[in-house]
Amino acid sequence: MSLVSEKEAPESDFGRLLFEGADWSFKTLSRAYDAIERVALDDLGLNVYPNQVEIISTEQMLDAYSSFGMPLMYRHWSFGKHFAREEKSYRQGHSGLAYEIVINANPCISYNLEDNTMALQALVMAHAAFGHNHFFKNNYLFQQWTDADGVLDYFQYAKAFIAGAEERHGLAAVEEVLDAAHAIMDQGVFRYRRAPELTTEQRQTRKREIEAYRERTFNDLWRTVPDAARAEVTSEAEQMKIERRHKLKLPEENLLFFLEYNSPILEGWQREILSIVRNVAQYFYPQRQTKVMNEGCATFTHHYIMNALYDSGQISEGAMLEILHSHSNVLTQPDFDDPRFNGINPYALGFAMMGDIRRICTEPTDEDRDWFPELAGSEDWRGALRHAWANFRDESFIRQYLSPHLIRKLKLFDLTDNAGDSHYTVGAIHDEQGYRKVRDALANNYDPAHTDADIQVVDADLRGDRQLFLEHSVRRGVGLAEDSRGQVLKYIHQLWGYDVTLSGMDHDTGKQLYRTSTIEAGEADKTS
Amino acid sequence: MAMHHFIDRRRNPSDRSLGNRQRFIRRARSQIKEALNKSLRERKLGDVDSGEVLSIPTKGIAEPRLRSNSNEGRRDRVLPGNKEFVTGDQLKKPAKGGQGAGKEGSEDGEAEDEFRFTLSRDEFLEMFFEDLELPDLIKTDLRETTAVAYRRAGFARDGTPSNMDVMRTMRNSLGRRIALHRPDKEAVAALQDEITALEEKTEPVAEDRKRLDGLYEELEALQRRQKVVGYIDPVDVRFRQRTAVPLPNTQAVMFCLMDVSGSMGEREKDLAKRFFVLLHLFLKRRYERIDVVFIRHTHEAQEVDEETFFYSRQSGGTVVSTALTKMMEVVRDRYPTDAWNIYAAQASDGENFSGDSQTCSKLLAEEVIPVCQYYAYVEILDEREFELFGNPEAGAALWRSYRDVAVARENFAMKRVTKPADIYPVFRELFLRQGERN
Numbered sequence: 001m002s003l004v005s006e007k008e009a010p011e012s013d014f015g016r017l018l019f020e021g022a023d024w025s026f027k028t029l030s031r032a033y034d035a036i037e038r039v040a041l042d043d044l045g046l047n048v049y050p051n052q053v054e055i056i057s058t059e060q061m062l063d064a065y066s067s068f069g070m071p072l073m074y075r076h077w078s079f080g081k082h083f084a085r086e087e088k089s090y091r092q093g094h095s096g097l098a099y100e101i102v103i104n105a106n107p108c109i110s111y112n113l114e115d116n117t118m119a120l121q122a123l124v125m126a127h128a129a130f131g132h133n134h135f136f137k138n139n140y141l142f143q144q145w146t147d148a149d150g151v152l153d154y155f156q157y158a159k160a161f162i163a164g165a166e167e168r169h170g171l172a173a174v175e176e177v178l179d180a181a182h183a184i185m186d187q188g189v190f191r192y193r194r195a196p197e198l199t200t201e202q203r204q205t206r207k208r209e210i211e212a213y214r215e216r217t218f219n220d221l222w223r224t225v226p227d228a229a230r231a232e233v234t235s236e237a238e239q240m241k242i243e244r245r246h247k248l249k250l251p252e253e254n255l256l257f258f259l260e261y262n263s264p265i266l267e268g269w270q271r272e273i274l275s276i277v278r279n280v281a282q283y284f285y286p287q288r289q290t291k292v293m294n295e296g297c298a299t300f301t302h303h304y305i306m307n308a309l310y311d312s313g314q315i316s317e318g319a320m321l322e323i324l325h326s327h328s329n330v331l332t333q334p335d336f337d338d339p340r341f342n343g344i345n346p347y348a349l350g351f352a353m354m355g356d357i358r359r360i361c362t363e364p365t366d367e368d369r370d371w372f373p374e375l376a377g378s379e380d381w382r383g384a385l386r387h388a389w390a391n392f393r394d395e396s397f398i399r400q401y402l403s404p405h406l407i408r409k410l411k412l413f414d415l416t417d418n419a420g421d422s423h424y425t426v427g428a429i430h431d432e433q434g435y436r437k438v439r440d441a442l443a444n445n446y447d448p449a450h451t452d453a454d455i456q457v458v459d460a461d462l463r464g465d466r467q468l469f470l471e472h473s474v475r476r477g478v479g480l481a482e483d484s485r486g487q488v489l490k491y492i493h494q495l496w497g498y499d500v501t502l503s504g505m506d507h508d509t510g511k512q513l514y515r516t517s518t519i520e521a522g523e524a525d526k527t528s
Numbered sequence: 529m530a531m532h533h534f535i536d537r538r539r540n541p542s543d544r545s546l547g548n549r550q551r552f553i554r555r556a557r558s559q560i561k562e563a564l565n566k567s568l569r570e571r572k573l574g575d576v577d578s579g580e581v582l583s584i585p586t587k588g589i590a591e592p593r594l595r596s597n598s599n600e601g602r603r604d605r606v607l608p609g610n611k612e613f614v615t616g617d618q619l620k621k622p623a624k625g626g627q628g629a630g631k632e633g634s635e636d637g638e639a640e641d642e643f644r645f646t647l648s649r650d651e652f653l654e655m656f657f658e659d660l661e662l663p664d665l666i667k668t669d670l671r672e673t674t675a676v677a678y679r680r681a682g683f684a685r686d687g688t689p690s691n692m693d694v695m696r697t698m699r700n701s702l703g704r705r706i707a708l709h710r711p712d713k714e715a716v717a718a719l720q721d722e723i724t725a726l727e728e729k730t731e732p733v734a735e736d737r738k739r740l741d742g743l744y745e746e747l748e749a750l751q752r753r754q755k756v757v758g759y760i761d762p763v764d765v766r767f768r769q770r771t772a773v774p775l776p777n778t779q780a781v782m783f784c785l786m787d788v789s790g791s792m793g794e795r796e797k798d799l800a801k802r803f804f805v806l807l808h809l810f811l812k813r814r815y816e817r818i819d820v821v822f823i824r825h826t827h828e829a830q831e832v833d834e835e836t837f838f839y840s841r842q843s844g845g846t847v848v849s850t851a852l853t854k855m856m857e858v859v860r861d862r863y864p865t866d867a868w869n870i871y872a873a874q875a876s877d878g879e880n881f882s883g884d885s886q887t888c889s890k891l892l893a894e895e896v897i898p899v900c901q902y903y904a905y906v907e908i909l910d911e912r913e914f915e916l917f918g919n920p921e922a923g924a925a926l927w928r929s930y931r932d933v934a935v936a937r938e939n940f941a942m943k944r945v946t947k948p949a950d951i952y953p954v955f956r957e958l959f960l961r962q963g964e965r966n
Contacts, residue, residue, distance in 0.1 A: 026534055054535045063545040078591050080552030083545050084645035114538055171551065183592050335609025344608060413610040415619075419600045426617040429610055442606040453594050478601030480594050487592035 018314045024118035029053070032122040033129070035314055039305045040130040045382055046301070048133040049108040049148065053125065056111045062086050064101050064111060068284065071101075071111065072155040074162035074276070076178050099326075102128040104136040104287070106148040119319035120326060126305040131298025138390045139293070141286035151283065158276040165269050177270050180491035181256060181277035187455050188256030188281045191448065244461060251456040251471070254278070255492070258457045264466060265497030274495070289448060292394045296350015300385070303327060303351070333410070344442075349410075353397070356406045357384055367404055394446035402442065404435045414441045419477070453480060455502070466498040467519075475507045479514060486516070493518040552589075553651060559584040560647070564655050569798065572834055573784075573808050573820055583642040656805070678770040687767025700764035710757040711750040719747050779817040780869040780901075782808060783858075785851045787876040788824040788842050796908045797838055800875035803906050803951050807873045810955065815869065821858055827881065829854035846879045848926060849887040856895055870900050878907040880926040889929035897937055904954045905930060905942040 018035050019028040033053070040046045056064070060071070066082035067073035099120055102110040110128040112121055136142050147154075166174045181188070245251070252258045256278035260271045287294065306327075310320045333348035334340040357375065360368045361384050364376035375384055388397060407430045414427040414437060427441070428434030444450045459469040470492075472480065485502070493500045501517035553560060563582045613619075647655075683696060705712075726732065726740045784804050786792070792800075811818050822837035823829055826844030829851040855872065863870060880888070897903055907927060927942075934940050943954040 026536075029534055052533060052535060054537045056540075057538045059545065060537065060540070063548075066545075067548070075547045075551060077548065077551035077555040077589075080545070080548035080550070081556075081589055081643070083548060084552065085643070088645060111537075171554070175551070175555070179591075184594070186593055333608055335611075336607035337609065337611075344606070410608045411610040412606050412608055413613055415605050415607055417603045417605065417621075419602070421621075423618040423620050426613045426615055426619070427604060429613060429615055431615070434615060438606055441604040444604065445606060451596075453596060455594065474601075476602045478603070479597045481597045484590075484592035484595055487590070488594050491592070 016314070017316055018122070018309070019118045019319070020316065022117040022119070024116070024121050028118055029121060029125075032118070033125055035309055036122065036126045036130060036305050039308045040126070040134075040301065043308060044301065044304060045386065046130055046134040047137060048130060049106040049137050051129040051133065052107045052109045053129060054109060054111050055114050057114055058090070061101070061111065061113050062090060068280065069101050070103065070155065070280075072152065072159060073280075074159045075166075076182075077175065078182065100124040100128045102132045102136075103151075104132075104142060104146055104148055104283075105151045106137075108133040108136065108148075109152075117322065119315075119322045122309075122315070122319075123302055123306060123323050123326065126302035127298045130305070131301030132294060134301070135290070135294050135297045135389055138386070139286070139290060139393075140391055141290060141393055145286050146283055154279065158280070161272060161276065165273065169269065174273070176494070177273045178277065180494050181274050183488045183491040184255045185277060185281045186452060188254060188278045189285045190254050190257070190282065191285075241459060245459060248457075248460060248462075250460075251458050253454075253456050255455065255457065255470075256281070259492075259495045262460070262462075263496050264462065266495065286393075289393045289395070289446070292346040292350040292353075292446065293389065293392065293397050294350075295347045296352075296354050297385075297389050299327075299330065299347050299351040300354040335411075352406055352410065353401055354385060354388075356403055357381060357388065357401060359405075360403065365405070371403060372401075395443050395448075398446060399439065399443040402439045404430075407435055407438055412438050412442065414438050450475070454507075466496075468492070468496045468498065468500045470500065470502040472502060472504040473507045474504045474513050477506075477513075479504055489516065489518055556584055556589050559588050561655060561658075564647075564652070565798075568656075568801065568805070569838075573801075573804055581644060581646050583644045586643045589643060653809075679773045681769050681771040683766040684769040685766065687769065691767045691770075693766045693768050696766040697760065697764050700766065701760045704761060704764060705757065705759070708757045709753075710759075711754055716747070716750050716754070719743060719750065723747065779819070779867070780811050780815040780871060781819040781821060781863045782811055783855050783870070783872040784820065784822050784837065785855065785872065785874040785876075786822075786824050786837065787826075787846055787848070787851075787879070788837075788840075789826045789846045789879070790841065790843060791846075791877050791879060792908075795910075796875075796877060799908050799945060799948065799951070800906070801838060802948055803875055803904075803945070803954070804873055806951060806955060807871060807904065811871060819863070819868075821855075823851050823854050823858070825851040825854070831858060845881055846876075847881045847884050848876065849884050849891055852888060852891045852896055856891075859899060865899050872896065872900050872903045874903070874905045876905075876907060876926070878909070878924050878926055880924070882925065885925040885929040888926065889933050892930070892933050892940075893936075897933070897940055900939060903937075903940045905940075906951065906954055907942070907944045909944055909946055911946055 018032045033051075040048070056071075062083055063079075064071040065086050067076075067079040073079065099116055100110055100112050102108065108129065110124070110132075112124050112128075116124060136148065142148070162174060162178075248258075248262060256274050259266070260274040260278065263271070266274070306315065306320070306323050309315045310317075315323070331345070331348045331351055332340075333345045334342075358381040360372055360375050361378050361381035364372075369376040378384065388401065392400060411430055413429040414434070416425045416427045418425070428437035430438065454473040454475070456471050456473070457468065458471045460466065489500050489502060499517060499519045501515065501519070503515040504513040505511065506513055560582060563584050567582065683693060704710075723740065723743050726736055726743070729736060732740070782804075786797075786800055808818070808820065820834075822832050822834055824832055824837055824842070825846075825848065826842050827847040827850065828844070831854065832840075851874070859865070859870060892903070927944075930942050934942055941954050943950060945951055945954075
């Protein structure tokens with residue numbers, strides 16, 4: 001690794017080009033960086049972590065891709081598999097490579113591909129080192145769930161720990177745990193903030209305080225009042241179940257967390273691996289919820305900065321054309337009936353919405369005044385955008401900001417798909433009656449509560465047969481794909497050590513829709 | 529202003545992806561092997577060891593996650609680009625099996641049945657050798673494509689000091705000195721002598737002084753010029769250059785002889801092919817050019833192409849000596865022994881027409897083996913037969929008569945095989961001798 005320290009760029013005299021031609025050098029990178037930074041901080045008012053820009057080769061880029069976009073990831077065969085696939089598709093020209101990968105850390109690390117032209121490098125720096133960087137630093141989800149200061153150290157530690165475990169316990173043993181943990185990674189995150197863990201000392205102080213309070217407020221009369229809650233629970237088994245659940249702190253939505261702490265069979269190093277996978281999953285959880293906003297923020301930022309630099313004569317016309325070309329490539333949104341259609345492009349939606357916020361602030365129509373009274377005509381679009389970037393995630397952002405104007409522009413419509421029917425139904429379109437419905441439906445599509453299966457640990461009798469009971473709260477009748485369901489249950493069984501039963505309960509009626517268990521699967525295996 | 533800097537990571541070691549790759553191959557081992565065995569059947573003997581695109585079933589390398597079932601429940605999707613729909617319109621769903629126009633699709637290709645990727649030559653050989661149970665030393669030996677020797681190849685302007693060619697360097701230096709009029713040692717010495725002589729004069733006249741001044745100037749000029757035009761300049765220096773040249777290449781021809789009568793089934797032919805491939809790999813390392821001749825036989829022998837050799841069947845009896853006769857014919861016609869190294873590999877299930885085995889051993893001992901570098905014979909048996917014939921002394925007529933030949937000859941090897949791991953010992957001699965020679 002060679003470290004190219006940045007020299008103070010000469011005071012730029014406006015009107016001089018930052019770079020010429022396609023080739024980049026560390027000097028031109030540095031000059032461009034400084035110019036971009038001036039616009040980002042002084043004009044847009046962004047607030048970013050210090051940047052570290054790293055130049056990597058295509059192979060390294062493919063590699064980063066295939067391991068969750070994280071170059072510091074531990075080793076696992078599945079990353080090798082993804083690498084083989086990405087490489088094949090790249091070599092055969094089916095897909096290009098991302099120009100950049102950025103890591104939510106302090107300092108913020110962005111990886112730029114060496115093949116990029118200078119114009120692209122400038123674009124990428126504005127996009128990642130300022131757009132994404134600002135978003136990471138300011139968005140509430142990232143502030144709440146990720147620790148930007150410690151993340152690089154943590155990944156380093158995780159990598160070393162897994163390598164060490166492989167050495168001590170063998171590749172196969174580590175692989176077994178990782179495979180199982182990866183299978184329930186999506187069920188390995190905390191969705192809601194929880195109270196901070198207390199230290200033993202704090203817990204004891206609190207206990208003393210509670211006892212003191214009880215002593216102060218003691219009144220023997222209460223004993224004579226019939227206990228409604230206790231009276232309802234008749235059977236003793238029910239009573240024990242409640243106690244059990246209380247002890248294990250059930251229900252628990254984070255399967256990895258539950259297994260890490262409560263599995264009767266895992267050894268220390270295996271628990272630590274679960275903890276690592278759980279932390280990786282949690283680290284990426286905010287990114288999954290903010291794809292539209294994050295990419296929108298980065299795209300809006302690079303678009304604004306590049307135009308500002310072009311307007312002040314610091315970027316040549318040729319370079320600007322190249323920048324606009326890749327910009328519009330990224331933003332392509334084919335219509336639903338286009339063969340290229342592959343869902344809504346988060347870049348396109350995010351960029352369009354943020355441009356729309358700017359429009360509402362500066363050139364509002366009467367409709368905008370009705371819909372966004374606080375925003376319309378406020379002129380301070382920079383402040384409005386920064387506020388949105390900081391305080392929303394995709395779901396709430398769309399619910400709050402998707403305007404009728406944009407719904408008409410994108411010609412969005414809602415299509416209801418009822419599995420039993422032979423046809424789809426158009427639920428709403430871009431008209432007066434439809435705006436709110438389209439907006440809600442789109443917001444729901446980005447809401448993990450709607451899209452992710454809601455699975456919880458509900459019971460485990462550690463003194464009895466130790467069977468683990470999971471419950472899937474089924475919404476709108478959408479169950480789980482059966483082939484993978486069985487395989488994942490087997491993995492959970494492997495980590496828990498005893499049989500696992502999963503039942504699907506209808507969210508609204510509480511009726512049991514299905515029930516599957518490793519007990520039956522095991523017996524079926526024996527007979528077949 | 530925030531601190532920032534750039535880091536060039538391009539030179540970082542790229543072993544990271546390699547580690548993941550090895551884990552992946554280890555994981556998919558059994559599937560890869562199966563695919564490999566299949567491709568072994570389909571590939572030509574000569575290019576077995578080039579890189580190969582393999583398809584393996586995704587089953588063993590699936591990464592299951594809990595996914596929602598796309599065939600049940602109610603969903604609302606928001607789509608862009610509405611043309612003529614109004615609220616309440618009903619659209620017919622595409623027919624089942626058409627997979628809903630890519631609606632749910634396959635998240636990261638998981639739903640595909642096959643996973644395709646390229647296996648490198650090294651990885652291929654690793655797998656190929658695994659069944660054959662080759663010793664490690666020989667594996668490395670075979671993997672190396674060509675041996676090279678370093679030969680002198682002209683001169684270069686740069687190199688290590690130990691390779692400097694003094695003669696050539698000095699010649700260049702001399703030419704340059706002449707061309708640039710570098711004052712030589714003698715001229716300077718003569719001038720200095722003259723100066724000394726003048727300086728030593730006890731009573732110099734004015735003319736001498738003037739001359740002396742002139743001489744000083746002249747000397748200074750010469751010395752300055754000597755300094756500017758160096759005695760040896762970096763441009764003069766030449767180094768001997770060496771380049772890697774492949775070792776002297778001789779050519780070899782490899783004869784594959786096989787019994788193709790009805791008793792040779794697919795399993796037998798598969799084993800035979802591995803046997804031939806291994807010999808071919810060995811030869812490929814030794815020789816630049818290898819011809820392969822395929823001779824199949826029943827009660828009569830034919831020279832055929834590879835395809836026919838492995839895949840078509842013929843009915844008829846079994847007369848092994850016809851193949852040997854045929855081979856000698858080809859040798860006489862096309863492969864004179866002074867220009868070609870001859871190797872032969874024969875595979876059979878041990879059956880022979882009664883009485884012919886004597887002819888075979890005679891042919892082998894008197895004609896074939898004397899012209900061959902090496903002759904390897906494998907008898908492919910099934911497990912049951914193998915138990916029966918566990919003793920090398922026992923066996924059918926062909927085996928017994930070949931044994932008589934083997935006793936006296938070093939370049940003849942024979943073995944009974946029932947599984948791939950049995951094949952290597954046939955060549956052990958060949959590889960061992962190779963090791964000693966190196």
